[in-house]
Amino acid sequence: MNAPVLSVTSLVKRFGHLTAVDDVSFELMPGASLGIVGESGSGKTTTARILAGLEQPTSGTVTLDGEIVGGQSRRARLRQARLLQMIFQDPYGSFDPRRTVAESIAEPLRLHAPGPAAAHRARVGELLDQVGLSARAGESLPRELSGGQRQRAAIARALGIAPRVLVLDEAVAALDVSIQAQILTLLDELRRDTGISYVFVSHDLAVVRYITDTAVVMRHGRIVERGETEQILRSPRHPYTRLLLDSIPSPGWDLDRVARDRRALDAL
Numbered sequence: 001m002n003a004p005v006l007s008v009t010s011l012v013k014r015f016g017h018l019t020a021v022d023d024v025s026f027e028l029m030p031g032a033s034l035g036i037v038g039e040s041g042s043g044k045t046t047t048a049r050i051l052a053g054l055e056q057p058t059s060g061t062v063t064l065d066g067e068i069v070g071g072q073s074r075r076a077r078l079r080q081a082r083l084l085q086m087i088f089q090d091p092y093g094s095f096d097p098r099r100t101v102a103e104s105i106a107e108p109l110r111l112h113a114p115g116p117a118a119a120h121r122a123r124v125g126e127l128l129d130q131v132g133l134s135a136r137a138g139e140s141l142p143r144e145l146s147g148g149q150r151q152r153a154a155i156a157r158a159l160g161i162a163p164r165v166l167v168l169d170e171a172v173a174a175l176d177v178s179i180q181a182q183i184l185t186l187l188d189e190l191r192r193d194t195g196i197s198y199v200f201v202s203h204d205l206a207v208v209r210y211i212t213d214t215a216v217v218m219r220h221g222r223i224v225e226r227g228e229t230e231q232i233l234r235s236p237r238h239p240y241t242r243l244l245l246d247s248i249p250s251p252g253w254d255l256d257r258v259a260r261d262r263r264a265l266d267a268l
């Protein structure tokens, strides 16, 4: 039996009186894809940020490849970044606007895998190719690329150091639907080819259905339902999951019923 590449145990994050993440636990096996779904404010992003070390938990642990992470030493932070990389909704802010995309993709290589510049250049070429970007796109500045191309570049940069886990926070939410499909297909191929694991944070159940095997549903910081994604979406057990599903516009959509169910759930 394989060991999980990522385990999260009893994670809690408080901001003052607000408990944003409340006793969250889950495991991710090598090559698996786990969805974290829930409405705005349910604690998804805070959970993702803790995984990436961008936020410290109030309590609980994150274990990556058998070792608890969260240490603040340079060595500990480098190890966490080497094993787990994060992709944001719009990576624009995380690219240096004055550097070419290829230079930005090379940066983590220089930090984590020091070597001759020519080797880095060759690796950047491979990475651009792997995510479907031309060498010309690599020579562009971030603002010269489309949203979809920028997301491809962000994926290339994250993959360069061969992390075990990619945490994607609403990674396709800002893209047109046809571009979303291209990025999701790319992510699917990359997972098949490299055996990388995903934690895929999204409010979009259709996207989660496509890209994940299992999922957890978060509400008010807690996990209210978990299991195989297909099973959860086909026969949700928790009223909140049913409400999320009913909130998707579809033929015969009953907005009054959704509003009624929400009032009933909020009163619980």
Ligand SMILES: Nc1ncnc2c1ncn2[C@@H]1O[C@H](COP(=O)(O)OP(=O)(O)OP(=O)(O)O)[C@@H](O)[C@H]1O
Binding pocket: 015, 018, 019, 020, 038, 039, 040, 041, 042, 043, 044, 045, 046, 047
């Ligand atoms: N730095 C912070 N300081 C104070 N409160 C915060 C902070 N970050 C998040 N919160 C609060 O924690 C709760 C969970 O937020 P979080 O962003 O994790 O939810 P989410 O499910 O990702 O929602 P969204 O999709 O809107 O980001 C919210 O009530 C939010 O206002």
